[in-house]
Amino acid sequence: xxxxxxxxxxxxxxxxxxxxxxxxxxxxxxxxxxxxxxxxxxxxxxxxxxxxxxxxxxxxxxxxxxxxxxxxxxxxxxxxxxxxxxxxxxxxxxx
Ligand code: SF4
Ligand code: SF4
Numbered sequence: 289x290x291x292x293x294x295x296x297x298x299x300x301x302x303x304x305x306x307x308x309x310x311x312x313x314x315x316x317x318x319x320x321x322x323x324x325x326x327x328x329x330x331x332x333x334x335x336x337x338x339x340x341x342x343x344x345x346x347x348x349x350x351x352x353x354x355x356x357x358x359x360x361x362x363x364x365x366x367x368x369x370x371x372x373x374x375x376x377x378x379x380x381x382x383x
Contacts (some may be wrong), residue, residue, distance in 0.1 A: 301371045307353040308367040312344035321359035321368070324346060327352045330359060 301311055315338060322330045322345070333346040345367060347353060360368040 301374065305371070305374060306347070306350050307348050307355045307371055307373065308350075308359070309371070310345060310347065311367050311369075312346075313339050314365045315342060315344040315367045316340060316365055317342035317344070319345075320362045320364070320365070323363040324358045325340065326358065327354060329353050 294339070311370060312333075317332055319332065327349075329347055329349045329352050330345055331348050332343040334343050338344045355370050355372045357368075357370040360366075360370050
C-alpha cells in the first residue's frame, strides 16, 4: 500500500474530524473499494464528475466507518487517507 499524497500533506487529523480524507481527483470509479468496504458506506457520487472524467467515490455515512482501511488497501490509486477515531478521555469512556 502506497502512502497517499494527501496523507503526506496532513501531519494532523483533519478538522472537522472525518475517518476518511478522499483525494477524489485521483479516483477512477472502479468501485473496488465499494466491494471491499464491510460497512457499505462507500458509493460513487453520480452527481459529480472529477477532473479525470469519472464519478468520484464518496463516504455516505462517516459515523458507520470503522477506519478499518480495507478501502485504502485495495484502491490502486491511493485515493484514501484513513484516520482512526480520536480517543476519548478516560473519564468520558467510563460514562
Ligand atoms: S475504512 Fe473501512 S469502514 Fe471505512 S470506508 Fe474504508 S473500508 Fe469502509
Ligand atoms: S478503489 Fe480507488 S479508484 Fe476505485 S472507486 Fe475506489 S477510490 Fe476510486
